[in-house]
Each structure stands twice: as C-alpha cells, then as structure tokens.
Amino acid sequence: MDKRIPVTLLTGFLGSGKTTLLNKLLHDPAMKDTAVIINELGDAGLDQIFANSNLAENIENEHIDDNTVLLSSGCLCCTLKNELADTMRDLFFKRALQAIPEFKRLIIETTGMADPGPILGNLMNEPVIESTYRLDAVVVTIDAVYGLQQITDNIEALKQVAVADVLLITKTDLATVEQINELKEKLITINLGATQHRVLNGELDPQFVIDVGLFDIATKQAEPQRWLRAPLKTATPKGTLPQKAHDDEIVSFTVFMPKPLNWRDLKPVILNLCQIHGKNLLRLKGIIHAEDQPAPLAIHAVHFTPYPPTLLEGWDEDEPISRIVIIGKGIDELTIRKTLMQV
Template sequence: MALIPTTILTGFLGAGKTTLLNRILQEPHGFRIAVIENEFGPENIDNEILVQDSSEQIIEMNNGCICCTVRGDLIVGLTALAARRDAGELQFDRLVIETTGLANPGPVAQTFFIDDAVASQYVLDAVITVVDAKHAMGQLDEHEEAQRQIGFADRILISKSDLVTEDAMQQLTARIRRINPRAAIGNSAFGLTPIADILDIRGFNLNDKLDIDPAFLSQEEDHNHDHDCDDHAGHDHHHPGHTDDIKAFVFKSLRAFDTARLDDFLGGIVQVYGPRMLRYKGVLVMDGADRKVLFQGVHQIMGSDVGARWGETEKRESKLVFIGKNLPEEIFIHGLEQCLV
C-alpha cells in the first residue's frame, strides 16, 4: 500500500492554524484526510470542526474526512491509525498533524525518520507554518518556539495581513526570509489558501531543486560569504532590535566535493551541533559523479540520495542551506571548504 503523505501544520498560538485546518477539511478536494490534533488543552479541535465524542478517538466527518485525537505517544498513534487503515476499518489517503501553538515541530518531524514502523507507512510531505502578521514580530522577539516554527517550515503562510500596514508586512517578510530563506511564503487570509499550496507540495522530499530564495543567494560569492554584511546571518541593519537566535546561511561552490572528506565532516558537525541544526538541505557536486547528490537532515537525522544527471549546459554548483540556533557559520564554511577537491 502506498505511503501516506503527511503534513505538519504548525504556528504560534492564535496564528490561525485551526482556521486553516477547517478550510482544508471543508474544501471539496476529494481527498480523505485524517487529522491528528497534538493539543494539550481540554479541547482537541474547535467544536466547529469536530463533533466531540469522548468515547471515540476516531471521528468520521460528513465530508469523508476522519479526525483522530491522540493524547498519548505520537508513534503509537500513527501506527495504530495505519493499522486500522490496513485492516479496512478506516479509509484515508492524507494525514495532517496540527501541533500545539507552543510546540517545537522538530521532534514531530523526526518521528517520520527514526521509527521504522512509521517510516514504512508514512512519508513527510511538508511542514507548513502559519504566521500571525499582527503579532509575529513580538512573538519572534519573545519566544524561541516561534523562531523554530519558521525555521522548520517548508512553506510559510502569513495570516491577518489585513490588520497591518504594507510596510509592516515587508518588515515581517524580510525577517522571515532571514530566518528561513528556503521556505516559500504565501498568504492565508481567513484560511483561504489553495489546497495545492498545502498538500502534496513535496517540501520535505529530496528533489533536484534547492528551494532557496534567489534574492538571498544573490548576496553570496560562490562559497565565500561576504562578511562585511551580515544581513544573511540574521542581523537586520534596516530594522535594528530584531536579532533572532534561529538564523540561516548558505554555502555555494563550483568545485566538487571529496566524498570521504565530506562524509566525515558532516558526520562530525551533526554529532556536535545536531540539536541546534533545525533543517539543512543541499544539492551537491561530487568528484567523479555525473549525477547530483541530494542531502537533507533534521537535527541529528541526515540522509542523502542520488538525483538526476547534470545537464550538459547546466551549471554544476553545490548549494547548501543550514538553518539553526546560534550555529558557528565560520566553522561550517571553513569545514566545507576543506572538503572540496
């Protein structure tokens, strides 16, 4: 049976996750969606979405969606849900996990890689983060969780944009891009977001493209960073006072990597800095290889795959992005440079 594509829906308290989830469940998209609500409060999902029934964990909705509330271990919940699907008790082809507003989505994402039973049934499609335009700047200043939620995201949806000025939106968007340059940014006014921007976007899957904002990459010089300007490291010269712990940086090089040296270096930094490395992803040029090597990771969990052949006229260039908390950029850059042939 095909793997179940899974979307992690996150965002800080009040950002509009439940509004967006309600929209997903009501949309006539033809998908049969299961929902795991990872909430610690007494209410699992707003009454407008679920008809609460304390005697059942699984609730089938009128539009064919199935909602599962799991208060115990996530792995147990995921495997039990898959078992009921395999037994024919439930019918669903997508899973959405809505995290609590104070959650760090990292451990949720890791679940899909560290547990064989989960990995044999599910594939993580994307982490979607909803950001409250009205309150996000203050939340990012005060709460590391808000920074982490943006740092882990494959796609960011800004809600309540109608409540702020255009200048405030530009400042927020610029700050988000400094924290996470690879995530696409869209709008989620009242949850009105196209389903194609939420489901089956393959944001977490390895692919031939490194989804980094072109404007962000244009600030870089091959694999040498411009250390006279630290904008790409999260220091905002235009709007002082917003220096975030979660930051991103990019490594680029036209020279190929030596496989053994790169494996040793990446293995070492993951051991040392893994807990602080939220997301990292890259397309690599390897010495003697005519195909791209694709790699990505979450914290200490890292994997790679062989991609398509380099085109005859295609520019062979390695591109890597690292998003994490207080990562020593110079150590990473210098180490990667030592792995080049």
C-alpha cells in the first residue's frame, strides 16, 4: 500500500462549475480529512470565496494563518500564494509538525485555462513532492450547454478532457437531452477510458472523485485496472496501420507489450519516448509484468517527465498482460508502437 498522500487535480474550463462543486464537496462529511489548495480567484481570500458560495451560512471556520482556514467540517483550505510545489511542501511540513490537522488527501483546484499536463509534470520533478504525494486522479468539469463548443474552440479544454480520469458533466438542468447526449458522445471519442458522471447544482457523491486512482483507500489494495482505464476498443480498424494524427487531434491507444519483459530494458525506452515525444505526450499510463521485478509495476508519465514506478505488492492478474496507454496530441501512433515493441 502506497502511504503517500493522494492528490486529486480538479480542473475544467472557465465557468464549468468547479467552485460550486468544490463548495458542495467541502460540506460533505466524507471529506472531513481533506486539504484543498484553491487557485481560482487570484489574490482573493478564502473568506471572499466562501462568502460567494451557498455554504456561507453553514461555515464556521478557524483561521490558521492568513491564507489557511480550517472548516467546521474538518476540511483544511488554503489559497495559492506562491508556487504550487511550495504550497504543497508547506502543507506537508505543517502537517508533520502538527501545526495543522493530519489531512489524508489533497485536492488542487486549478484555473479554468490551466493545462493539467505541465502541472502534473512539474510536481513529478520535485523530490519532496514526489516522495510525499501521489496523483490519485484528474477530475474535469464540463459545462453541459457550452462544453462541446469550448472543446472545439479551445485547445486547453480539449487537453483537460483528454487527460481526465473522471469527467463531470455540470449544469445538466440547463441543457437539453440532445445537448447532453451529443456532449457525452464527443467525450467518449476523445477519452474513452474516463468515467462520466452528471452533476446537478454541484451535487455529487464524493466517492466518484476521491480515492478513485491506483489504490482503494477503503480496502488498502491496489486497483491498477481501474486506474489504468484502458480504452475498451481501438479507434483503428483491424487490419489497418495507425496513421499520424493531425497537429491538434487528440489520440488515445493501448500498446500490449511482448513477453518476456524486463524493466531494465523497458525503462530507457520509456525515458527516450518521453524525451522525443514529450511536447505532445499528454499522458502515459501502464501496468508492467516484468521478470526482473518482484511484483507488477504501475508506470506513469506526463510530457517529458516519467514518474517513479509503483511496485504493486500483493497484486497480480490471472493472465498477466503488460500494456501501456498513450494519450497525445498530433502524435505518430505507428512510430510509438514500433519504439515500445522493440524492447
């Protein structure tokens, strides 16, 4: 069991309902051991954020310092003042010194125009961050009315959908059935592996967005198949060669690796793949059954940065199959497949 603090990256395009969702989640008893970093309103303080929410009359809070508030629900909230890594380190050290409650998970709310890839990549490069936090899931909100147009017109919105583990369709009360169904189909074509949930007035069961990654907190067991969320089908018809995508086209595919396989041989290939294709490599996830490892490995990379692999002790498959999911923008699928299959 990985004992690092799980991190949920909550993002979504401007006006898609992230803050409304977050306010409702903070009021849920299931979230009591959660710390939240809010990076949506610039220099606005937490009091202003909550004053503009429908939780205003229900919140009792205690200021721990000028940018950190402990809510009566047990959630710890802070606004982002410096670099994200600095804020995460500060929270962890305060937690270790018992200056703040011992939170069990962290949610990071990003700005609406944020590309989640560089955020994830930067965190992976920070030794203290990597040793104390682990990514649980990328959760993305999409406006049921305007989401389809936003995905079409804005590359940031498209990337957010492409790398998501969980897609939340918001403001469903304002959209027609046809709009919702068309959006759902579009999301499936972009990211077949992500789970989809509807959100009405910000109401959502926390179990859909927290502890949904590599480890199940309740059972303390690895759930790599759930985390991998490999596409159930390939977009390439059987018998045809993969084609190079257009520059702004998002593609997702799974590479099933040959047997036998050794991590010492695959690791430099993954590193090289990240260096060559990093600019357009939005996300890489895989489960590797390597003969030179005592247990299967979960591997993960974003852009140029591979994340240290996680040893899945105590977990295995009846039919061990190594597979890697690639999500990228304008990448040459055939070239990447050839690179990986040369191991």
